[in-house]
Amino acid sequence: MVFNWFRRQQDNSAPTPPETQEQQTPPVTESQPEPAATVPDSTTDLLAFAKAAYKNIQEKQKSQEVESQPELADSQPPAATTEDEITATEQIENIPESVQDNTVTEVEETIQNQEVEAVTHQAEEVTAITPQAGESEPETVESLAVEATPAPALSFLERAAAEREARQERLIASAIELPQPEVVQPAATTQEAAPEIEGITFDEGFVWSAEVLAAQGRRAEDISIEEITWLKKLRQGLDKTRRNILNQLKAIVGQGPLNQAAVAEIESLLLQADVGVEATDHIISSLQNKLREEVTPPEQAIAYLKQILRDMLDSPLKTSHKGSFAPEKDSLNIWLITGVNGAGKTTTIGKISHLAHKSGYRCLIGAADTFRAAAVEQVKVWGQRSGVEVISNPGKNTDPAAVVFDAIAAAQARNTELLLVDTAGRLQNKKNLMDELSKIRRIIDKKAPDAKIESLLVLDATLGQNGLRQAEIFSQAAQLSGVVLTKLDGTAKGGVALAVVQQLGLPIRFIGAGEGIEDLRPFSSYEFVEALLSG
Numbered sequence: 001m002v003f004n005w006f007r008r009q010q011d012n013s014a015p016t017p018p019e020t021q022e023q024q025t026p027p028v029t030e031s032q033p034e035p036a037a038t039v040p041d042s043t044t045d046l047l048a049f050a051k052a053a054y055k056n057i058q059e060k061q062k063s064q065e066v067e068s069q070p071e072l073a074d075s076q077p078p079a080a081t082t083e084d085e086i087t088a089t090e091q092i093e094n095i096p097e098s099v100q101d102n103t104v105t106e107v108e109e110t111i112q113n114q115e116v117e118a119v120t121h122q123a124e125e126v127t128a129i130t131p132q133a134g135e136s137e138p139e140t141v142e143s144l145a146v147e148a149t150p151a152p153a154l155s156f157l158e159r160a161a162a163e164r165e166a167r168q169e170r171l172i173a174s175a176i177e178l179p180q181p182e183v184v185q186p187a188a189t190t191q192e193a194a195p196e197i198e199g200i201t202f203d204e205g206f207v208w209s210a211e212v213l214a215a216q217g218r219r220a221e222d223i224s225i226e227e228i229t230w231l232k233k234l235r236q237g238l239d240k241t242r243r244n245i246l247n248q249l250k251a252i253v254g255q256g257p258l259n260q261a262a263v264a265e266i267e268s269l270l271l272q273a274d275v276g277v278e279a280t281d282h283i284i285s286s287l288q289n290k291l292r293e294e295v296t297p298p299e300q301a302i303a304y305l306k307q308i309l310r311d312m313l314d315s316p317l318k319t320s321h322k323g324s325f326a327p328e329k330d331s332l333n334i335w336l337i338t339g340v341n342g343a344g345k346t347t348t349i350g351k352i353s354h355l356a357h358k359s360g361y362r363c364l365i366g367a368a369d370t371f372r373a374a375a376v377e378q379v380k381v382w383g384q385r386s387g388v389e390v391i392s393n394p395g396k397n398t399d400p401a402a403v404v405f406d407a408i409a410a411a412q413a414r415n416t417e418l419l420l421v422d423t424a425g426r427l428q429n430k431k432n433l434m435d436e437l438s439k440i441r442r443i444i445d446k447k448a449p450d451a452k453i454e455s456l457l458v459l460d461a462t463l464g465q466n467g468l469r470q471a472e473i474f475s476q477a478a479q480l481s482g483v484v485l486t487k488l489d490g491t492a493k494g495g496v497a498l499a500v501v502q503q504l505g506l507p508i509r510f511i512g513a514g515e516g517i518e519d520l521r522p523f524s525s526y527e528f529v530e531a532l533l534s535g
């Protein structure tokens with residue numbers, strides 16, 4: 001039994017690939033689930049859920065450590081041996097020390113403090129807007145603050161700041177006592193109140209990720225470290241888009257009925273996030289329909305905004321096959337990967353082949369970017385990393401269509417389930433490139449008439465609207481069926497995802513948020529929108 005990373009559920013029919021057995025974790029879920037009613041509805045429930053998930057990951061990791069103990073006995077601290085582990089270690093190094101040192105209790109405190117601060121903040125705003133009502137409102141806030149911290153001499157904010165300072169001092173003190181960073185210590189030897197899990201920290205990002213998984217009907221005991229790591233990465237990647245633009249959007253929408261000024265402001269914010277004119281118009285008119293007449297509480301207005309965005313992102317699926325996007329078992333699937341130079345095609349092939357291999361698919365790569373000599377070498381490196389064989393032609397300036405022909409023959413002879421075809425992103429001119437893609441497509445249709453063919457366009461999100469113009473050209477030559485959106489990490493143009501579906505009418509199939517082998521996942525509109533508009 002193996003976890004299918006495309007469908008995000010157990011795949012009983014697939015054999016477990018031997019070298020990935022240890023990484024498997026057994027989440028059970030429906031593909032592309034709708035937000036479930038089982039989402040923890042209070043901070044306490046959410047924390048309990050997140051803690052249970054954390055504990056579960058911790059236990060799995062401990063049992064893995066025990067299983068691999070004999071091999072690790074003479075190497076301490078345990079060395080990072082795989083790409084995944086390296087990525088995880090890098091992530092730890094990138095997390096600010098203050099966050100790394102968080103314990104479960106401290107995260108709880110942080111969340112509770114944030115809540116109380118938020119209440120105080122709201123109340124202060126109310127006081128500022130309506131000073132004449134100031135006599136009764138602030139009293140409520142005072143009493144809340146007193147309940148939270150009984151120190152009458154200071155204001156709430158001063159006390160909160162003092163507490164934070166004291167906590168920081170405690171952390172610094174304990175950091176001095178420990179000569180080694182906590183991450184490198186074997187977790188099994190210490191019995192602390194909240195031991196760290198190597199590769200993941202119980203912080204606010206963990207709690208948020210757990211909540212997103214819980215909302216999709218996941219059970220705490222089924223959540224894996226890879227899923228948490230990915231969600232944290234996605235949210236972190238969309239941070240710029242969220243901070244620059246979408247948080248302001250949330251604030252306006254959350255204020256209730258939309259007036260003309262609010263509409264103009266929303267319009268400008270969406271355009272800045274590269275959402276595009278068409279998608280912006282659609283969002284505005286949907287919002288106006290709902291919010292023009294009614295006074296909608298802020299949370300409901302934001303929930304409504306999220307729903308609009310999810311519906312837009314899922315809209316191409318209503319016409320094509322709905323559900324998760326996965327290679328069909330026991331038959332040949334050919335995925336043609338196209339896109340301009342540097343969009344991330346080769347990297348995407350490496351990441352997808354990794355997902356396929358660890359999901360138990362028989363996978364093969366065809367290196368048909370023969371225009372750039374280094375491209376074949378590059379894809380071979382990715383093949384080695386993911387444990388997938390690469391079919392290439394060693395000759396110079398070979399015909400890419402001939403490589404595709406050979407790759408299909410090899411795939412048919414070996415009962416391959418997924419053949420990924422790399423293609424050139426640049427030729428002498430645009431016409432040559434498009435002719436070549438059309439020829440490759442014809443070869444595939446002819447040589448493998450029964451195969452399930454997908455033609456995926458890789459788009460660099462950092463290009464925003466400019467990337468979409470290229471897409472239209474590719475669409476004609478390669479009969480595109482979907483998009484892979486790469487480089488979502490660190491761009492302020494995350495809104496381009498909405499433009500992609502609205503303008504091209506194509507579904508987003510995968511998103512990439514980093515250069516590592518684990519930094520790509522099947523697209524989920526729910527997770528994307530939550531990451532885009534998370535608090």
Ligand SMILES: Nc1nc2c(ncn2[C@@H]2O[C@H](COP(=O)(O)OP(=O)(O)OP(=O)(O)O)[C@@H](O)[C@H]2O)c(=O)[nH]1
Pocket residue numbers: 339340341342343344345346347348369372375424425426486487488489512513514515519
């Ligand atoms: N930050 C980030 N970088 C990425 C991502 N995907 C790919 N890259 C980087 O983008 C660069 C180009 O990626 P390639 O996979 O070589 O792009 P390509 O489309 O195959 O390019 P050609 O082979 O020249 O046609 C590399 O440095 C990748 O590491 C991503 O999701 N995030």
